[in-house]
Amino acid sequence: MRIYAIAVYLFLYVPxxxxxxxxxxxxxxxxxxxxxxxxxxxxxxxNPFVGDAFFTSLVVALSVAVLSSxxxxxxxxxxQRLKGSLRVLFDALxxxxxxxxxxVIGIATLVALVTVFDFLNPLLAxxxxxxxxxxxxxxxxxxxxxxxxxxxxxxxxxxxxxxxxGMDRALIxxxxxxxxxxxxxxxxxxxxxxxxxxxxGFLLAFTFSFDDFIxxxxxxxxxxxxxxxxxxxxxxxxxPEVNAIGTMVLAVSLILLVAAQFLLRARTRR
Amino acid sequence: MTMRGVSKSNSWLTVVLLAPTTLWFLFMLILxxxxxxxxxxxxxxxxxxxGGGFTFEHYLNLPARLKAFQNTMTFAPVxxxxxxxxxxxxxxxxxxxxDSRYKLLLLVLVIVPxxxxxxxxxxxxxxxxxxxxxxxxxxxxxFEGVRLINTPGAVLVGIVYGYLPLMVFPIFVSLEKLxxxxxxASNDLGGSPFKTFMQxxxxxxxxxxxxGCMLVFILLMGEFLIPAFLGGGKVFFIGNALVDLFLQxxxxxFGSAVSITLVVIMLVTVSFYMRMTLRSxxxxxxxxx
Numbered sequence: 010m011r012i013y014a015i016a017v018y019l020f021l022y023v024p025x026x027x028x029x030x031x032x033x034x035x036x037x038x039x040x041x042x043x044x045x046x047x048x049x050x051x052x053x054x055x056n057p058f059v060g061d062a063f064f065t066s067l068v069v070a071l072s073v074a075v076l077s078s079x080x081x082x083x084x085x086x087x088x089q090r091l092k093g094s095l096r097v098l099f100d101a102l103x104x105x106x107x108x109x110x111x112x113v114i115g116i117a118t119l120v121a122l123v124t125v126f127d128f129l130n131p132l133l134a135x136x137x138x139x140x141x142x143x144x145x146x147x148x149x150x151x152x153x154x155x156x157x158x159x160x161x162x163x164x165x166x167x168x169x170x171x172x173x174x175g176m177d178r179a180l181i182x183x184x185x186x187x188x189x190x191x192x193x194x195x196x197x198x199x200x201x202x203x204x205x206x207x208x209x210g211f212l213l214a215f216t217f218s219f220d221d222f223i224x225x226x227x228x229x230x231x232x233x234x235x236x237x238x239x240x241x242x243x244x245x246x247x248x249p250e251v252n253a254i255g256t257m258v259l260a261v262s263l264i265l266l267v268a269a270q271f272l273l274r275a276r277t278r279r
Numbered sequence: 280m281t282m283r284g285v286s287k288s289n290s291w292l293t294v295v296l297l298a299p300t301t302l303w304f305l306f307m308l309i310l311x312x313x314x315x316x317x318x319x320x321x322x323x324x325x326x327x328x329x330g331g332g333f334t335f336e337h338y339l340n341l342p343a344r345l346k347a348f349q350n351t352m353t354f355a356p357v358x359x360x361x362x363x364x365x366x367x368x369x370x371x372x373x374x375x376x377x378d379s380r381y382k383l384l385l386l387v388l389v390i391v392p393x394x395x396x397x398x399x400x401x402x403x404x405x406x407x408x409x410x411x412x413x414x415x416x417x418x419x420x421x422f423e424g425v426r427l428i429n430t431p432g433a434v435l436v437g438i439v440y441g442y443l444p445l446m447v448f449p450i451f452v453s454l455e456k457l458x459x460x461x462x463x464a465s466n467d468l469g470g471s472p473f474k475t476f477m478q479x480x481x482x483x484x485x486x487x488x489x490x491g492c493m494l495v496f497i498l499l500m501g502e503f504l505i506p507a508f509l510g511g512g513k514v515f516f517i518g519n520a521l522v523d524l525f526l527q528x529x530x531x532x533f534g535s536a537v538s539i540t541l542v543v544i545m546l547v548t549v550s551f552y553m554r555m556t557l558r559s560x561x562x563x564x565x566x567x568x
Contacts, residue, residue, distance in 0.1 A: 014372045014385075017365065017443075021392050024403035024440065031406070041411070080299045087296035090289060099297075102304045108494075108549070109308075109542070110501020112518045116525055116538050117311030124314055124329070159307040162300060191292075213394065220396040223503055223518075227525070236398050243402055243508070247409070255399040262395045270387050 032252035049253040059254060062238040066219055073157040074215035081165025082207050089173055106163040115227030118156045122148060148230025156228050157221060161214035172206035205272045212269040216262045319535035327529030337536035344537060347520040355499040358438035359492050365439055366446035374454035386451060393444035401437055401508045408433050429511030437505040446491040453487025486556060493552045497545050517541050
């Protein structure tokens with residue numbers, strides 16, 4: 010039994026380890042290890058395409074994380090007060106948006122937004138004053154951020170709601186009885202109790218967005234995120250540079266995940 | 280809550296707090312799904328976009344992608360079953376055999392890979408199964424010309440590797456919740472370990488297994504990366520057909536019909552799952568009586 014468990018852990022971690030090891034390859038060929046060096050990290054970091062893609066991913070992931078933790082927390086708090094069929098409807102929408110495969114969301118969002126933009130752009134052009142250049146709606150940062158946020162917002166709602174369910178209601182009632190304003194009750198009683206879940210949601214949202222390939226592939230328009238860049242490079246062939254970028258992508262999510270786990274654990278300890 | 284004014288201001292607050300989420304669901308979930316539903320019944324325009332009209336042509340044309348549907352409907356259940364077979368012993372070990380001090384850490388170690396880039400993790404297997412990976416090691420011991428990548432086996436390995444964590448977690452939770460005194464009682468009454476497992480542990484972990492299977496199955500139905508990287512054009516799923524239809528051949532109405540079919544198959548699966556779990560719950564209540 011124990012040996013089996015060790016084997017499964019090896020199965021899970023050896024491939025990751027191999028990518029990390031080969032990213033320090035001193036040789037020119039991806040699969041021949043010839044001494045260790047960090048030259049490929051230097052190559053990757055000085056590649057302007059990688060830099061641009063990394064910057065795009067960072068902006069998108071950060072916006073997604075901020076948006077979804079704000080909106081998700083607000084919705085989780087409001088859903089506590091909601092009852093009846095409306096509540097059932099929201100629950101269904103939350104679970105659908107978590108469960109629906111990224112590829113369907115990517116396609117449906119692409120088709121819907123392109124259709125809406127094709128309809129709105131001539132209107133905007135007609136309404137715009139003569140001479141000035143009318144704005145043209147197109148796929149880009151905003152469409153990726155909006156599409157990612159659908160999933161991550163629902164994720165935050167689920168996490169925060171679980172935390173609210175485990176919260177001591179008596180504290181809130183006590184605060185109300187002591188004539189604290191609702192805002193003060195929220196700020197001083199509710200928020201300190203739910204913030205680990207919000208922060209964990211923030212980190213998971215960031216990780217999801219930073220790692221997502223399939224949704225971005227459809228809705229990013231001319232923008233290239235880091236996973237899209239990596240996908241295109243792998244299609245061209247395996248190079249040690251891809252290993253170095255891959256290792257950096259893994260490192261970013263690993264660091265955030267450890268932080269998220271730490272927070273969720275602090276939550277259960279209390 | 281008894282005071283009218285309070286509940287009124289509360290309901291305003293509820294509306295304000297829920298407004299952004301509602302907008303998101305409307306414009307990023309419901310509207311897009313309606314649009315592809317409408318598109319799937321439309322004519323194809325000259326450039327591949329939507330040309331209006333109403334036709335069942337694209338649904339009737341679905342057999343053109345029969346291979347993708349067949350592959351998906353074979354690999355998704357087989358992959359799910361493999362995940363279950365690999366995950367169950369591990370979940371069992373973690374829930375019932377491991378010292379509680381290490382339990383959480385070991386569980387976290389299983390889940391962490393799931394939240395890292397599937398792209399990079401699948402790429403790792405191109406590396407391992409590719410010509411200079413395991414096959415070159417096999418050559419050293421005399422097995423020449425073994426091809427691992429771009430085979431159904433490679434796709435299955437990628438599936439188990441990618442989705443194992445998602446299967447372990449719910450099974451772990453259901454085994455962890457299991458009342459350990461039942462196991463002791465069975466043991467005291469002379470039940471063999473095998474009998475205890477078959478009659479107590481396995482039935483009680485059914486809900487966890489069902490949840491894990493449903494999660495993995497649904498994600499596999501929409502999988503694109505694993506067959507794209509490890510199937511090498513030979514093993515392709517609906518997801519790969521969709522990428523081709525939308526981004527290469529730009530046949531949006533047909534692509535929409537394929538996506539809608541995919542969503543319908545998934546909805547059927549979920550409702551089947553719901554019915555199964557509900558029935559198993561009532562079944563248990565009856566057996567308790």
